[in-house]
Amino acid sequence: MTEPMDMNTLRRILVACAGEDEAAAPAGDILDVPFTDLGYDSLALMESAARIKQEFGVDIADDVLTELETPRALLDLVNGSVRAGRPAEGVRVA
Amino acid sequence: MSDAVITGMSVASPIGLGTEEHWKSVLAGRHGIGEVDRFDVSGYPSRLAGQIRGFEAADHLPGRLLPQTDVSTRYALAMARWALEDAGVEPGTTAGPGAPADYDMGVVVSSAQGGFDFTHREFRKLWSQGPEYVSVYESFAWFYAVDTGQISIRHGLRGPSAALVAEQAGGLDAVGHARRTVRRGTRLVVAGGVDSALDPWGWAAQLAGGRVSTAREPERAFLPFDRDAGGHVPGEGGAILVVEDADSARERGAPRRYGRIAGHAATFDPPPGSGRPSALRRAVELALADAGRTAHDIGVVFADAAGVPELDRAEAEALRAVFGPYGVPVTAPKALTGRLYGGGGPVDLLCALLSLRDGVVPHTAHTARVPEDYGLDLVRDEPRGLPVRSALVLARGRRGFNSAVVVTAPDS
The missing domain is CATH 3.40.47.10 (Thiolase/Chalcone synthase)
Structure with a gap:
């Protein structure tokens, strides 16, 4: 089954919300690259989370969001919540 | 007391991006005033402004800064870089002998209007889509101190820094404060001012001040000291100067000195x-x-x-x-x-x-x-x-x- 949100979608959202640059362009395999290494700080993640809520109806609490270290962790949380129909703690699915 | 000299400078104005282009226009008497073209200004009593042309933000700023900056801050960031280049200072990369360290360099920039254009866009989202659509970057993109902060972060200038707001007087006060900062022992201060408020909300705010010319001809709209003077034309842009301790400039072999404050x-x-x-x-x-x-x-x-x-x-x-x-x-x-x-x-x-x-x-x-x-x-x-x-x-x-x-x- 296809995941509700894949890496390309997350990449698009990250770039739209927080930009990209040559130094740490989110091209290539970044699934396990920490957000801090990618240059995305807590504000960038909050901005991206707002977009994820608008597009996927998954609302991630700020304190949960700040614990997510990599794109994979973010994808797992969103997709897991949607698939299970039973959101993880700190997550609401519309 | 130590001398404060200007070792670098840059400008972004309606008549030039960069010092020499601006100066050439000044001496040629070439104006940059025209009808506001960023929104439909036809229903307003005042229509003329000095607008910067040909500034592509993506050519001057890292992509990461684009979603979080107002147009005025983009000018400030571009100018700060040009001014530091002009001064022969590359923070973070040339920590060679004589080069100032991060805590030796500060920032003092004045803004009278803050991030009007950015804020106007976010307010539109607030009213038409709802609060959760408002950019998280609105939290600082509107703010008068944001130029100082963004310049400091981008170039790693961690010395004493400030933002001054005093309408048109603020930019000179910023340079004065930069000199004071140098005299207190900071080697170098990136100083100046910048503004832009040519979106519908910014325009309304400017017109409410009552001093904006309603003339329609660019050559007749802003006539300082003329008997026909009838207000001013709002413009956008500013300048950034590198204010440096004279001894510091000597020590690192600064390529030029434009003058002393x-x-x-x-x-x-x-x-x-x-x-x-x-x-x-x-x-x-x-x-x-x-x-x-x-x-x-x-x-x-x-x-x-x-x-x-x-x-x-x-x-x-x-x-x-x-x-x-x-x-x-x-x-x-x-x-x-x-x-x-x-x-x-x-x-x-x-x-x-x-x-x-x-x-x-x-x-x-x-x-x-x-x-x-x-x-x-x-x-x-x-x-x-x-x-x-x-x-x-x-x-x-x-x-x-x-x-x-x-x-x-x-x-x-």
Whole structure:
């Protein structure tokens, strides 16, 4: 089954919300690259989370969001919540 | 006390991106005033502005900064980089011998309007889509201090920093404060000012001030000291200067010095209706005293040049009182760009420094008939060749701010 949100979608959202640059362009395999290494700080993640809520109806609490270290962790949380129909703690699915 | 010298500078204005392009336009009398084209301005009583053309933010800023910056901050960031390059300083990359460390460098930038355009867009989302659609970056993109902060972060300048707000006077105060910071022991300060508010909300706010010209011809809309003066044209942009301790500049072998900041003073006007005169004259006298200069030493005055008859008259009176009738050449190249608020004073300062460098005083374009009783030697029609060694730059901010800076040639 296809995941509700894949890496390309997350990449698009990250770039739209927080930009990209040559130094740490989110091209290539970044699934396990920490957000801090990618240059995305807590504000960038909050901005991206707002977009994820608008597009996927998954609302991630700020304190949960700040614990997510990599794109994979973010994808797992969103997709897991949607698939299970039973959101993880700190997550609401519309 | 240590000397504060200017070792780098840059400008972004309606008549040029970069120092030499701007200066060429100034000397050619080429204006940058036209009808606002960023939204439909046809229903407004005032339609003319000095707009920056050809600035592609993505060419000047890392992509990461684009979603979080207002247009004014983008100008500030581009200019800061140019000014540091001009000064031969590359923070973080050339920590060689003699180079200043991160805590040796500060930032002092003035903005009078903050991030209007950015905020207008986010407010539109707030009202039409809901609060969760508002960018998280709105939290700081609107703020007057954001230029100082973004420049500090981008270049790793961790020394004493500040943001000053004093409408059009703020940019000179920022340079004055940069000098103070240098004298307190910081080697180098990136200083200046910038503004832009040419979105519908920013435009409405500017018009509400009541001093914006309603004229329709660009050459007739902003006529400082003219008997037909009828307000000013708002512009956008500003200038950034690298203010540096003279010893620091020597130590690291700075490639150039445009001049010295010899004096600065700021005063505040008495309340409206008090009957007492503007404190502009006192600012001039205090700045001269601070510089250890007399009126005779000043080769040219870059005037605030409000373009509003009673304010022009008050400035002319202050200059007459200090310099005597027709006692000093006076000019206002801002006629070509419109008033740039926080950016205005620093752009004039940049022009003053270029006047010292090139021995030429730019003219006040468009102004034709100066009332005789102003007693002003206004440089008109064309630039005047003058071997000036020191210049006085003035700026007044709405609601009572006055600021004056004296700059002198680097070897004086």
